[in-house]
Amino acid sequence: MTRATEQAAGARHKTQPLTYGAIEYLRTIDDYHGVPRGTAIFGRQTVYGYPSIGRVLTLEPGLQQHFAHPFWAEEKVNGYNTRILRVGDAVLALTRGGFVCPFTTDRVTDFIDTRVFEDHPDLVICAEVAGPGNPYLESSPPFIGDDVRFYVFDFMRINQRPRLAAEDKYALIEDYGLPAVTRYGRFTAKDTKALLEIFETLNREGREGLVFKEDAADGHAAKHVTAASALSDIAATAATLNDLPPEYFTNRILRLVLYLREQGEHPTRDLERALGAAFLESLDATLAQYEREKKVFHSFRCRFHDRHNAEAMIAHLKMAGGRQINISRRGLEADGADWILTFDRNYPAINGLLSSVLHGDLIYD
Amino acid sequence: MTRATEQAAGARHKTQPLTYGAIEYLRTIDDYHGVPRGTAIFGRQTVYGYPSIGRVLTLEPGLQQHFAHPFWAEEKVNGYNTRILRVGDAVLALTRGGFVCPFTTDRVTDFIDTRVFEDHPDLVICAEVAGPGNPYLESSPPFIGDDVRFYVFDFMRINQRPRLAAEDKYALIEDYGLPAVTRYGRFTAKDTKALLEIFETLNREGREGLVFKEDAADGHAAKHVTAASALSDIAATAATLNDLPPEYFTNRILRLVLYLREQGEHPTRDLERALGAAFLESLDATLAQYEREKKVFHSFRCRFHDRHNAEAMIAHLKMAGGRQINISRRGLEADGADWILTFDRNYPAINGLLSSVLHGDLIYD
Helix, strand or coil: CCHHHHHHHHHCCCEEEEEECCEEEEEECCCECCECCCCEEECCEEECCCCCCCECCCHHHHHHHHCCCCEEEEEECCCEEEEEEEECCEEEEECCCCCECHHHHHHHHHHCCCCHHHHCCCEEEEEEEECCCCCCCCCCCCCCCCCCEEEEEEEEECCCCCCCCHHHHHHHHHHCCCCECCEEEEECHHHHHHHHHHHHHHHHCCCCEEEEEECCCCCCEEEEECHHHHHHHHHHHHHHHHHCCCHHHHHHHHHHHHHHHHCCCCCCHHHHHHHHHHHHHHHHHHHHHHHHHCCCEEEEEEEECCHHHHHHHHHHHHHHCCCCCCEEEEEEEEECCEEEEEEEEECHHHHHHHHHHHCCCCECC | CCHHHHHHHHHCCCEEEEEECCEEEEEECCCECCECCCCEEECCEEECCCCCCCECCCHHHHHHHHCCCCEEEEEECCCEEEEEEEECCEEEEECCCCCECHHHHHHHHHHCCCCHHHHCCCEEEEEEEECCCCCCCCCCCCCCCCCCEEEEEEEEECCCCCCCCHHHHHHHHHHCCCCECCEEEEECCCCHHHHHHHHHHHHHCCCCEEEEEECCCCCCEEEEECHHHHHHHHHHHHHHHHHCCCHHHHHHHHHHHHHHHHCCCCCCHHHHHHHHHHHHHHHHHHHHHHHHHCCCEEEEEEEECCHHHHHHHHHHHHHHCCCCCCEEEEEEEEECCEEEEEEEEECHHHHHHHHHHHCCCCECC
């Protein structure tokens, strides 16, 4: 981002000035002149937003259409996206929106050997953070028992938009022993059958899916998910049904049925029951919680090393949520040298709706 | 509607001029100055739009809030709303939107003894038309085996908005032997327990629910539906998932779980499977139809006495659907003295989406 672009963007309120401790930075609020939302600017160091990767709902035509060249298949992990960089002596981790995340920044050195920045000071590590101890998502992959894990899936460079090519990426991961997403191999669009078999294994294990990346710097990319992913997304979020756009649910139902079809399968009674249960058990629990607690909320529990980061995380969540504050801090307690932050996220739409309908209000729909 | 209001509305393009045979009329396209959408004007005879009736999602607080006075409980039938009137020598039946419906008009005398108009020329009969032979809805109540039936549920008068009081309504129904929705009795807001028991019977029989109407002319009204209604709506429409607003589905899931809760029940495995099947079996059939026919459509088969009405019905469906014509006539064949019209309704959203995703297009959602 040139200085001129930055100024133009700022002038149009497209950037937001922020601080993390003594560090001042800007983030871009919207896509602007080809600069993606979530780009973060630390003085002369710009970290571009991680690009959106499109989804194919049917694998075979999707690969045929988008991959004329060989591509790598990597596991898609159900977590949140972070970009990790060094600014002066500090290693910082950004959210998708371009905020420094106090939690991810606090924990990054548990998982990432930051000596990589000594040799590559302009590196940006793109990773997924997942696990039941994360501060953002109500769900986590079945293979993470507690806390969180980091899974590197790409690298970029400061002031550059392209993602590194696979060869460079895998060499860096190996050289620095970085935790990475599982790599399933290098394929071409003719390998649909082998990939569909991998999907069936992922599906049985409740894993999310694969991301395909052309074997070239900043090549084409696409993602595809399992039926299990569609189901677990619904089960994790139906409890707060009205706080997501309703197409969140219908899109996943469609993904599920298209996934089955491409596997040559039809809905089984077990799958039908699982889909119904994903909605009904979640919402039944919501009604019970609302009766008991007079509100619908989800409790989060996150481990920090630094108390300041825990305090900053609460402030970040309250600020990043916009005008309506839906975060209630419950506690911050020492656990050995660490601090355990607990907080609730409240869901305004389902709370408002239940308050209204349990009061007997008329609905015109 | 005064002449001045009519002219003002027309001047603002709030009315649409229409003809049915030699009869000229106007319908109101939007709510305007308290005149509801769907009001139809035949010269000096105005038939006001039937009012929207609000829905309560929980019965007990709903009745407490809205019914200080006794009310009648009547069955809610899963069909389409019509208003029947006499214009000159003709008996006409209007759609909710204020169009003369050629099908309903063609068939009305099979079910409604029109001698009622000889004694009450200014009467407007409000009825639900339901059954597998209807031209509008993909679903019909389980208790109608073929063709259609008419169920009178209210009366209005020409040039007047109020619905008649219960006493007058039931007297007219009895005096002229009119087919009517089932009347479950007169209740007060304290009778929730008895009404919940009626709902359980309706639910077991796959019936839709009840409408409550204060025992007074144009009194308060509210409706409430069964879990079975939510399920059957989903099963009937999930096949064309993207052609309805997605909240159509999430609203019904919420109704279902609130219904159970008020009955003191929790989701059973059978109910979970039924909900999953409502989505997955419908969509699986959709994919099979798309593979076989290269499009998603629903076939309708309707009986007419008058061939002209069948022709007019196709024209009406094409015109009422707006700019995009999604009706394909299949055939019109004599059956004794009657005519059987067959046509397909095509669903543009699901067709467009399937074309795109089966072609492998990238989705950003």
